Amino acid sequence: MAEVKNKQVIFKNYVEGVPKESDMYISDTATIKLKVPHEEEASPSVLVKNLYLSCDPVMRIRMRKPGDETSSYFTPFAPGSPIVGYGVSKVVDSKHPEFKAGDLVWGITKWEEYILIKNTQSFFKINHTDVPLSYYTGILGMPGMTAYAGFYEVCNPKKGEYVYVSSAFGAVGQLVGQFAKLMGCYVVGSAGSQEKVDILKNKFGFDEAFNYKEEADLTAALKRYFPQGIDIYFENVGGKMLDAVLLNMRLHGRIAVCGMISQYNFEQHQGVTNLMHLVYKRVRMEGFFVPDFYHLYPKFLDLVVPFIKQGNITYVEDIVEGLENGPASLVRLFSGRNAGKAVVVVARE
Amino acid sequence: MAEVKNKQVIFKNYVEGVPKESDMYISDTATIKLKVPHEEEASPSVLVKNLYLSCDPVMRIRMRKPGDETSSYFTPFAPGSPIVGYGVSKVVDSKHPEFKAGDLVWGITKWEEYILIKNTQSFFKINHTDVPLSYYTGILGMPGMTAYAGFYEVCNPKKGEYVYVSSAFGAVGQLVGQFAKLMGCYVVGSAGSQEKVDILKNKFGFDEAFNYKEEADLTAALKRYFPQGIDIYFENVGGKMLDAVLLNMRLHGRIAVCGMISQYNFEQHQGVTNLMHLVYKRVRMEGFFVPDFYHLYPKFLDLVVPFIKQGNITYVEDIVEGLENGPASLVRLFSGRNAGKAVVVVARE
Incomplete structure (x- = not known):
C-alpha cells in the first residue's frame, strides 16, 4: 500500500x-x-x-x-x-x-x-x-473534565459561596466560572486584558472580573472584590496570586490546585509565604489530576451537553x-x- | 474578704x-x-x-x-x-x-x-x-487533642502508610508518632538534637529519626528515610522542610498543617516553591485548628487514657x-x- x-x-x-x-x-x-x-x-x-x-x-x-x-x-x-x-x-x-x-x-x-x-x-x-x-x-474534552472535577469533586461547592477563578478566560477557567454561576455562587475572575475582563462579565456572566496586570496590590484587589472573603479558589496561576488569595480566604475555604501557569517558565518557582493562613482559616488545598476522574465522563456529558444545547454555557x-x-x-x-x-x-x- | x-x-x-x-x-x-x-x-x-x-x-x-x-x-x-x-x-x-x-x-x-x-x-x-x-x-489536653484531630481526622491514615512527623519531640509530634505506630504505620520523626533523636527511636518507638540540623540537604535526607515516599506528613515546622517534603510525597498523600514553628520569628515567612507537587501527586494539604474538634474530647479520652495506663504511650x-x-x-x-x-x-x- x-x-x-x-x-x-x-x-x-x-x-x-x-x-x-x-x-x-x-x-x-x-x-x-x-x-x-x-x-x-x-x-x-x-x-x-x-x-x-x-x-x-x-x-x-x-x-x-x-x-x-x-x-x-x-x-x-x-x-x-x-x-x-x-x-x-x-x-x-x-x-x-x-x-x-x-x-x-x-x-x-x-x-x-x-x-x-x-x-x-x-x-x-x-x-x-x-x-x-x-x-x-x-469544553467536552480534557479541559472541560478538569473544570468539572476540580469544581464539583474537589471543591464541594455550595450555593451562595464566594468563588474566585484565576486565568478565568482560559480553557478551564471560563467553564469553572459558568459552573459556579449555574450553582448559584458569586463568581469573580481575573484575566490579563480589559477585553478578556469584558467578555468574562458580559458573555460568561461572571459577577465581577478584573485585569490582574493593572493591580499593583493583588491582596487589596481581592479584598475589594471579596469583602467577605473567598470560599473557593480555583488555582490556575500560582505564585504571588496564590499568596494574595491565602490572605483573603474564608474559614473552611477550599483551594483546588489545577495548575500554576505563572510559574512554568521559572526554573525555581516563586516562593509562597502565606501558607500559615491554611491553619488560621482551616483551609483545604488539594492538587488534582484530571485522568483520575475520567470514569465520571459519562456523568459529565449528561450535565454539560444539555447546558451547551440550551445555551446555558458558552465557550x-x-x-x-x-x-x-x-x-x-x-x-x-x-x-x-x-x-x-x-x-x-x-x-x- | x-x-x-x-x-x-x-x-x-x-x-x-x-x-x-x-x-x-x-x-x-x-x-x-x-x-x-x-x-x-x-x-x-x-x-x-x-x-x-x-x-x-x-x-x-x-x-x-x-x-x-x-x-x-x-x-x-x-x-x-x-x-x-x-x-x-x-x-x-x-x-x-x-x-x-x-x-x-x-x-x-x-x-x-x-x-x-x-x-x-x-x-x-x-x-x-x-x-x-x-x-x-x-497528652490529655490541647496538644493531645491536636495530635488526635490532625492525625486521625485530617490525615485519614491507613495501616502500613509512611508517616513523617517534623518537630517530632514536641508536645504534639511525640504523640502523632506513637498514634501512627499504634495504627501500624511506618514512622520517621525529625528533631533538633541527637539526644532527642535517640529518645524518638528508643522510647517512643519511631522506626527512624534524624537530626534536621545535621542534614545539609533535607530533600536527600527524606529520600533516604522514605525511598517509597511519604503518605502522611504532620506539618509542624514549615519553610524549607515543607519544600523538601513536597518533593517526597507519594500519590494521594496528605499533609495536616498544624503549625509552622520555624517561621514564627520571621516577619515575612520563607517562600515555599514546590507547591506544584500538590498537583503532580494529587496531595491534599489541610490546615486545622484544634478547638474545631473539641466535641471529640470524650472519644479521645476513651482511646488515650487506656493507652497511658497500659503503657502503650509514653509522654x-x-x-x-x-x-x-x-x-x-x-x-x-x-x-x-x-x-x-x-x-x-x-x-x-
Whole structure:
C-alpha cells in the first residue's frame, strides 16, 4: 500500500524560560501507511487522522529537561519527535474491536497529520456530534473534565459561596466560572486584558472580573472584590496570586490546585509565604489530576451537553488553521495572548 | 474578704524576631479576692488557682503586633497584661452550676497564681485523676487533642502508610508518632538534637529519626528515610522542610498543617516553591485548628487514657518549677532547646 506524506510539528530541544516558536519546527519528510500494520494485531492498534489539536498549559511542563521530580509525572517531550497532546481524530483503520473506520475520537495524540495509536486507553469515542467537533479539545474534552472535577469533586461547592477563578478566560477557567454561576455562587475572575475582563462579565456572566496586570496590590484587589472573603479558589496561576488569595480566604475555604501557569517558565518557582493562613482559616488545598476522574465522563456529558444545547454555557475558542500554525498558537498560551481555548485545525474532515 | 497576693507573668511588648525572657517580667503587685464577686452572678464565673501552665508554639503568634491578618485569628497578647495560655487549675470558688470548689479543670487561663474566669467555654472538667495532672497541659489536653484531630481526622491514615512527623519531640509530634505506630504505620520523626533523636527511636518507638540540623540537604535526607515516599506528613515546622517534603510525597498523600514553628520569628515567612507537587501527586494539604474538634474530647479520652495506663504511650515532659521560671521555659520552645512538653508548675495543689 502506498504511503502518504505526514506533516509533523517536531519538538527541537528542552526549553528554559518562555517557550518560543523556534523551539519547534515543521517537518515534511515523514510518510505513513494509512493502514494498521499486520504485526500490530497482538496489541490492537488504531490509525487515526488528526482533525483538531489542543494547546494546553500542561504542555509547558513536558518541555522541561528530564531529571527533576516532575518528569516522573509528566513525561518530557522527546527532542526530534512530534509534540504530544490532546486532539480530536477520525479513525482511518482499526484492529481494535471498540473502534472502526469513520469513528470520531478524542484523547492523547501527536502533532502530525496521521498517527498509529497503540495505546487507546486515553481515547474516548465521540457520540454527540451535534456540537462543534473542536469542543472535544475543550469544553467536552480534557479541559472541560478538569473544570468539572476540580469544581464539583474537589471543591464541594455550595450555593451562595464566594468563588474566585484565576486565568478565568482560559480553557478551564471560563467553564469553572459558568459552573459556579449555574450553582448559584458569586463568581469573580481575573484575566490579563480589559477585553478578556469584558467578555468574562458580559458573555460568561461572571459577577465581577478584573485585569490582574493593572493591580499593583493583588491582596487589596481581592479584598475589594471579596469583602467577605473567598470560599473557593480555583488555582490556575500560582505564585504571588496564590499568596494574595491565602490572605483573603474564608474559614473552611477550599483551594483546588489545577495548575500554576505563572510559574512554568521559572526554573525555581516563586516562593509562597502565606501558607500559615491554611491553619488560621482551616483551609483545604488539594492538587488534582484530571485522568483520575475520567470514569465520571459519562456523568459529565449528561450535565454539560444539555447546558451547551440550551445555551446555558458558552465557550470561546481561539482557533488557528493549519498544523504549521500550531507552534505560534502554543507559545501564545504562555504569554497570556491567547483569547480563549486554543485549538489548531489540522483538517476539517 | 481579705485579698491575697497574685504573682503574674506580664507581657511587656510586641515581639519581633526570637522572643527573649526580657519580653516578659514577673509582677508581685497584684492582689485578688479568692471569691467570685457578687456582681458576676449574671454570667456565672469561676475563680481558679492555677497549678500547671503550658508553653505552646502558638503563643509566639500571639506575641505579634496586631494589625496583620493573623490577629483576627489569634488575638495578640495585651502589653502590660499577663500572658494567656492553656493550664490546669483547681476551682476555689464558683457561681457556675457545672463547677464547684475543689474541681480540677483544664483550659485557657492566664499566667498568674489565681484568676477569675468569666468565660468557662474553653474549660474541661478533669475526671481521670489517676494520671499525672500535668498531662492535661499535654497528652490529655490541647496538644493531645491536636495530635488526635490532625492525625486521625485530617490525615485519614491507613495501616502500613509512611508517616513523617517534623518537630517530632514536641508536645504534639511525640504523640502523632506513637498514634501512627499504634495504627501500624511506618514512622520517621525529625528533631533538633541527637539526644532527642535517640529518645524518638528508643522510647517512643519511631522506626527512624534524624537530626534536621545535621542534614545539609533535607530533600536527600527524606529520600533516604522514605525511598517509597511519604503518605502522611504532620506539618509542624514549615519553610524549607515543607519544600523538601513536597518533593517526597507519594500519590494521594496528605499533609495536616498544624503549625509552622520555624517561621514564627520571621516577619515575612520563607517562600515555599514546590507547591506544584500538590498537583503532580494529587496531595491534599489541610490546615486545622484544634478547638474545631473539641466535641471529640470524650472519644479521645476513651482511646488515650487506656493507652497511658497500659503503657502503650509514653509522654516526656520538660517541667520547670515556679511561675517565675515560666518565661525561660517559654522562650526555650522557640530556640528548639525544650526537651519534651514544656510545663510550668505554679503550685502542686
